[in-house]
Amino acid sequence: MTLLFTRQHLFLRLFFFCLSFWAMGHPCLATEDNSQLSHGLSQLIQGNFQRKEEAVKIIATSGDPRAEQILQALLAGKLYRIKRKDTLVYKEGKGKKVAITSVLTGESLGTVKKRAIKKITINNAIRGKLHGQLALINLKNPDSQIRLQAVNKLIPTLSPKSAGTLETLLQTERNDKVREALMTARAIIGLRDTEKPRRLEALDNLQGNLTPSVKNELIRLLTEEQDKEIHNKAQATLNGIQSKIKLxxxxxxxxxxxxxxxxxxxxxxxxxxxxxxxxxxxxxxxxxxxxxxxxxxxxxxxxxxxxxxxxxxxxxxxxxxxxxxxxxxxxxxxxxxxxxxxxxxxxxxxxxxxxxxxxxxxxxxxxxxxxxxxxxxxxxxxxxxxxxxxxxxxxxxxxxxxxxxxxxxxxxxxxxxxxxxxxxxxxxxxxxxxxxxxxxxxxxxxxxxxxxxxxxxxxxxxxxxxxxxxxxxxxxxxxxxxxxxxxxxxxxxxxxxxxxxxxxxxxxxxxxxxxxxxxxxxxxxxxxxxxxxxxxxxxxxx
Amino acid sequence: MVVLKYLKQDRGGMITLGLIALLTIAVPICNLMVPEGNVFHVSTFTMTLLGKYLCYALLALAVDLVWGYLGILSLGHGAFFSLGGYAMGMYLMRQIGSRGVYGNPLLPDFMVFLNWEQLPWFWQGFQWFWFAMLMVVLVPALLAFVFGWFAFRSRVTGVYLSIMTQALTYALLLAFYRNEMGFGGNNGLTDFKDILGFSLQADATRVGLFIASGVALALGYLSCLYITRSRLGRLCTAIRDQEDRVRFIGFKVENIKLWIFTFSAILAGVAGALYVPHVGIINPNEFSPLASIEMVVWVAVGGRATLYGAVVGAIMVNYAKSYLTVAMPDAWLFALGALFVLVTLLLPRGVTGLVRKKEVDA
Amino acid sequence: MSVLESMRSFMRRDQVFDFLIPDVPPNLDLTHGVILYLENLNVSFDGFKAINDLNLYIDDGELRCIIGPNGAGKTTMMDIITGKTKPDSGSAWFGQEINLLDMDEPEIATAGIGRKFQKPTVFEQHRVIDNLELAMAGDKRVWPTLTAHLNSAEQDRINEILKIINLEEHFSRRAGSLSHGQKQWLEIGMLLMQNPKLLLVDEPAAGMTHQEMDQTAELLTSLAGTHSVVVVEHDMDFVRSIANKVTVLHQGSVLAEGTMDEIQNNQQVIEVYLGE
Missing domain, CATH: 1.10.3470 (ABC transporter involved in vitamin B12 uptake, BtuC)
Structure with missing residues (x-):
């Protein structure tokens, strides 16, 4: 039984191998090798969601230029793997026959039957992670507009751990608007700080800030905050923001x-x-x-x-x-x-x-x-x-x-x-x-x-x-x-x-x-x- | 009776009323007594169509009374017509009882469909025929009174007033399209079963409706005749031609306008109430500005400021409409548009003006 | 007890409830012999002062002519008296009791002021007698008008007026077919049907032949005495033939007042008329 299975498995792999030869004329090889990326990709192929979650992080931090495209495809549900094989591909088009492109080389692998490939599935936890990681990648994009969007996307998912990243970014950032968004992000993190002066300072920085997350964060703070002074100040800030929103x-x-x-x-x-x-x-x-x-x-x-x-x-x-x-x-x-x-x-x-x-x-x-x-x-x-x-x-x-x-x-x-x-x-x-x-x-x-x-x-x-x-x-x-x-x-x-x-x-x-x-x-x-x-x-x- | 004296002086009116009387007597006989297949048999379909024309004729009288005699070009009489129709429709809806699709004994189908728990307050009372008939008169009258009170008091005249009336019916059109209004939204009120306990499908009921329409038209004609020949009526034409002069001889023009306008709205409401059981449906389209302005063209075609002209015009144009919308559906709007232009340019006195002898030294 | 008493006073048969008392203006009070008081009137249209601090008094039974160049405010003054235009400031009283500024045109007309327009305005689609019947004094509310019928007294009154305005033979003609002068007379006839105490007549002689003009002058002078008549006219011969007192309006206020001879020798008036 086991033997049979393995044989079949082998046979299929061979078949696909030949198929890809037939389709492309040459074997698919990674043009540029990045061990961290390959490691991430191999993790991704595992069915287990936890492993996938780790894989997302590994890929994102690999610094590889292909990483963003891969994560985007994963998010959009366009990342597939060829069945019984470890090759990751992008699916394009709909219907019974679909075109596929290699993830590593970006070369077209021709068309295959849809049954022959399998989608890399993700859950909501991974989706959230993907958003955050993609934003982090975009934070380093040379286009300031994209960087600004990335910061804005990042703000709802901020955690105190991001503080360091924000500081480094702030040091290099030249664009005013991006800087402003980064400051907002820093202040939001400041709100969660355990030390009272830091929270007060954060509140000061958030006066009249219209970013939607700021409002949510303030509302959260109001329900949780014990300290009277901070509570009052937060309330005042929130009122200020709300009247500004009304205006x-x-x-x-x-x-x-x-x-x-x-x-x-x-x-x-x-x-x-x-x-x-x-x-x-x-x-x-x-x-x-x-x-x-x-x-x-x-x-x-x-x-x-x-x-x-x-x-x-x-x-x-x-x-x-x-x-x-x-x-x-x-x-x-x-x-x-x-x-x-x-x-x-x-x-x-x-x-x-x-x-x-x-x-x-x-x-x-x-x-x-x-x-x-x-x-x-x-x-x-x-x-x-x-x-x-x-x-x-x-x-x-x-x-x-x-x-x-x-x-x-x-x-x-x-x-x-x-x-x-x-x-x-x-x-x-x-x-x-x-x-x-x-x-x-x-x-x-x-x-x-x-x-x-x-x-x-x-x-x-x-x-x-x-x-x-x-x-x-x-x-x-x-x-x-x-x-x-x-x-x-x-x-x-x-x-x-x-x-x-x-x-x-x-x-x-x-x-x-x-x-x-x-x-x-x-x-x-x-x-x-x-x-x-x-x-x-x-x-x-x- | 004074009316009879007036009628003697109104030859066209005598002929028209005679024809209406003949129709009201002959058509039911030809429908009920003459067997099918006979040349003189009038099918129920034809009779219903004729009944519809009679309602339109009554409506045209209402429009003519304010436009022809008082000089108020109302582009909103469709609103009064429809309100009368809706009041009748609400009675007919309540008569359905538990025979609706959802079988709810109290709520009409569309309310069940909208998950309404109870009958809205303004639907209360419509289970009684007398109440519904009261509303047929009161609701259009009240709307006309309130609208007229504001409009005439501020001396809005001419095209301003016309557009105001059009805006009025347009606003109601928008309102009645809404489901939340509680009048069945787009679909309006339909699927009626019976009236006063008689089935609306039965020929005998339809004959009754037809006779009622004929009688209403005749009474409407006579009351309009009485008004237009009275001193008040002569004052109306005086207002139409020299409004200022009427003021300076001591009449409160706005009050006269208000009462005539309100009476006209009541006539239109009654016409609407009779119309609904004939056609078996009332929906917001009746409020559309186009419908209202079509009524004006009936009067224009027939000849404004003559009562029989309004009747003749309504029947002629609607016959043409029934014919054309079947024979050449696309051509109807062209024909209607051309009718507007040609009548105003070439036939300011309408078709009856062709037959009518030239008025003395006019 | 008092309940019964108050019930009794409430139910008194010789009195009606306050809200049932019709809102009629007070009767014309002529105890001081003056029928019309116009005091400190001002009207401006778009910055242009049509009436500028106008003061004018008309005596009971007087025949007064008002002359003045175009734009002197003659028609506007008539508009104010008849309620067509509301002044920016000032007062207008009819007799001692009736405040004209509180009333609208029909109320003023019923109170006893009749007005003939510059252009003859009659109901052209109606017969001459219909014109007179509609103008007749009486209950002018809607329902009474609907059910009204001419009684013989009213018929006689119409015939009487027809005679006064020389239209007896034309009684059943359509008013639109009358000559210009006849329309003027018909309009005056309509005023008379209202039984006014004060007649405002705007250019009655316009478009008339000399013969018609003489008849009109005769008619107006015969009306004076029983009525007060104010005539606005451009034709000086006509004015001379009827007036014993003339008022000259200029730029919205009274420039001079007096007999025709006085007016003709007034230096200011000559300047106004000839200086332009």
Whole structure:
């Protein structure tokens, strides 16, 4: 029985040996020999978890450049060994046949049946250890960003034993941020020190520190600490940290609110122009936003390799597409309905249905997603509790730029002057030789074009679909009404205020109720100030 | 009766009411008495469809009363219609009793599904028909009253008011989509079994519902006629055309608007309550702004500021909708959109305006 | 005991509960012979002072003409009296008891102030008699209006006014089809239907033929005495034909007051009118 087993075992090993010969043409040899690494690897192959745990440490401390990759693979469950053989490999791909690569040489060993290899399993204890060890390895990485991440990862698993390592690291570290993180780590260890002055000093160093572990550590300290003085001090520190976290939470909420507000401003500002200047409520405004978003989608489809350029190109393109559509609507429908606002509302609503259905027919009713260029993705980590996404910041800035551009256009250019003249007194403007019809068409085109630009911005935040615009028309109108008709500043302040208010109500009431609360608020607000925040004053006409 | 005197002066109204009466009598006879296969047999399906149109016609009257006569373009009448519908739906849900899928004698299925322990307070009382009918009237009326009180007092008019009403129904749409609201979320209320003890599947019950819708429409027509021909009604058109002048002759415009708006909401609520047993379901989609604005187009097509125009428009557009959504589903929204544009541009007086003699020196 | 007594006083048949007493403004008190007091009024729009420390008194039964260049604040003054615009400061009293600043337009109208707009505003879709019927003094609450019917006294009143405003033959015409001058008269007729004590008439002669103008002047002078009439007008001939007292407004305050002759010889007035 034993003999048979051994033979079979031998046979299989031979088989695999030949297999690897056949696959590679030459035997696999370690290119660089590191006895500690090999020792660790041989430990790892043992089925026993305790041995594996030791192996992790041995590998990590071997100083071998391959160590990190091995541990990462182990953590990710990609480290396998060939059955009945001691060769460790990386598995790639899924399915019945998988590609394997030698751990020691990094050379491809071809494909084998999945049954032929066996995963090196780990448990949670090893996983924790792996995290810690990997972090330690990264602590010596030349890239300061990686070192910083490593320190941050290390902090939750700190033990007094790490103190020495931290001291040595601190002596060599030049980067400020990494140093700061290391100090935090040192102070956390200090909190566990048996000597009272050390703990007090640590508390001093941790004042206002926002690293999440600090808070946890302080909470732990508060439950365990016997000493009154330290207890009080810890409590004070914790309170300080918590109020700081609250403050940053507020800032974050404010940012989200401003971000939502900037979207509202973008969506509403075109409406503010068409409604404020020509007195026309354009219910197809949302659909013009949608057209802008679809323009972005189409241009990105045309230039799949240059997403960033495509996005920049979309801005003028969307302006032209939506603006032209707007002028078309004005010339064919709206100009026959001047002075009949309710009829205009109905007719433009009809147009919005037609535009929606057209888009649905051309692009299918499904949502399309528009990709975000690299320079707009990611987030800005200001401190451990506050990070702002780059795309929202970009859109906030973009909205302000569009606002400024529009404001300057209306204030400084001759067309802007004509538009403002027509807005104040149509018949007088006409008497002064302003071609009212042309100004109307251009104003409408301008408002619609801005809607298109809003669509470009929106495509970066949500999916693009035929119903995209629908949800914005009511909100946009609320902004215009809230800010005061015919006043760009009102639209800006109104949009940002509503955005922020929405985000501040949300945690209390939930998103839907927040919306309802805002609607009710605006209804009540109009009760008090029918002209909006920034009314256009004038003699009440008889 | 004064109403009869008014009716004599309203030829289009007499014809329309005559047709409604004929329909209300003939269709049930053709459904129950005439055997299937006969040319004159009206299937229950057709009768239900016609019943639905009658409810829509009543709803169109409500919209016309505020838009055509008072100049308030309400884009939120769907809210009142749906609230009436939900009140009826809640009664019908309570009537299911233990026949639901989960067999809970008290809780409707969706509450059992959400693991609710007991009936929410606002579902109490809906086991009684009279209570539900009271709510059909009261809930839309209260909403219209509160909304109108704020809106009219602050002199919100024109497109502002229109968008406000749209926002109102939009807010309710969002609210009713939520499961926590306790109205069945997305799915709404459905699977009704019977009404006042009669099975909703039975032809006789459906005939009863049909007759009820016809009678409600006729009564709604007559009450609207009475209002619009009274001094108050003439004042309404005066408000529509010269709101300031009405104020300066001493009328509290906001009160008039408020009461007419509230009455209109009640009509819409009743229409919704009749509508629900016809179609067997009420869900939040009825709150969607599109649904509300469609009602306006019925009135616009029929001819605003004529009551029979609203009835004719509602039936015509809905017939076209039933036909097109089956024949060419994609074309319906194009057609509806085009209808909005064409009616406002070319037919400001609606189709009945084509037949109606030119008003004296208008 | 007192319980019974308080019950009794609570249940007294000749009294109603306080909250049931309708909120009617006090009666017009003309004991000092002045019907309208405007004192220290100020209104500004966006920094522009439309009314600047205006003081004006109108006597009971007086016919007063108000003239002034464009932007002098004539229309704004009317807006304040009728409740359309609220002043920034100052006071406006109708008789001794009625504070106009506390009331809205319908309340002021019911209290007895009628106003004709610069542009004739009548209900163009309604017949002439409907216009008059709607304007008629009476219960203006919603339900009574719904059930209201013309009784013969009211019918007579309408006929009487029709005669005064020379529209007897046109009683069933649509108001929109009347000529400009006829619309002006109809609007004055609507004011009269309200039985006002004070009529504010903004440019009644605008767009009228000479003959119509004479008739209008005659009408207004006949109204004075039983009513107080304030006329704002640009046409000096018309003003001369009706006025015995004229007030000149300039930049939101009273520049001069007196008979037409006095006004015409006033140096300041000449400067204002001719200096521009």
């Amino acid at each position: 940053y939470g507020l800032i974050e909420k404010l940012f989200f609110g401003l971000s939502l507000g900037s979207v509202l401003v973008l969506a509403a500002i075109g409406l503010a122009i068409t409604f404020g200047v020509i007195g026309v409520i354009n219910m197809a405004h949302g659909e013009l936003i949608m057209l802008g978003a679809y323009t972005t989608y189409v241009i990105q489809q045309l230039m799949p390799n240059a997403i960033g350029t495509a996005l920049l190109l979309s801005i003028p393109a969307a302006f032209i597409v939506s603006g032209a559509t707007g002028i078309l609507i004005e010339r064919t429908v709206i100009r026959f309905l001047y002075g009949r606002p309710l009829e205009t509302l109905l007719a433009t609503f009809g147009i919005s249905l037609i535009l929606q259905q057209t888009v649905r027919t051309i692009f299918s009713p499904l949502n399309r997603s528009v990709s975000t260029p690299a320079w707009m993705s990611g987030s800005l980590q200001l401190n451990p509790v506050l990070s702002l996404t780059v795309n929202r910041i970009t859109i906030l800035v973009f909205a302000l730029m569009v606002f400024a551009g529009l404001y300057m256009t209306l204030k400084k250019s001759s067309i802007g002057l004509q538009v403002r003249a027509a807005a104040q007194n149509r018949s007088m403007a006409r008497a002064m030789g302003i071609k009212a019809a042309r100004v109307d068409a251009l104003t409408f085109g301008l408002g619609s074009g801005i809607a298109g630009i809003a669509g470009v911005a929106l495509s970066q935040l949500t999916n693009v679909g035929p119903n995209l615009g629908q949800s914005y028309i009511i909100d946009s109108f609320m902004v215009v009404v809230f800010g005061g008709v015919g006043n760009l500043w009102g639209t800006l302040v109104g949009g940002l205020t509503l955005g922020v208010a929405n985000k501040f109500f949300e945690p209390w009431t939930g998103a839907v109720l927040a919306k309802i609360v805002i609607l009710v608020f605006i209804i009540l607000f109009i009760q008090k100030r029918p002209q909006g925040l920034f009314p256009q004053k004038g003699r009440a006409g008889a």
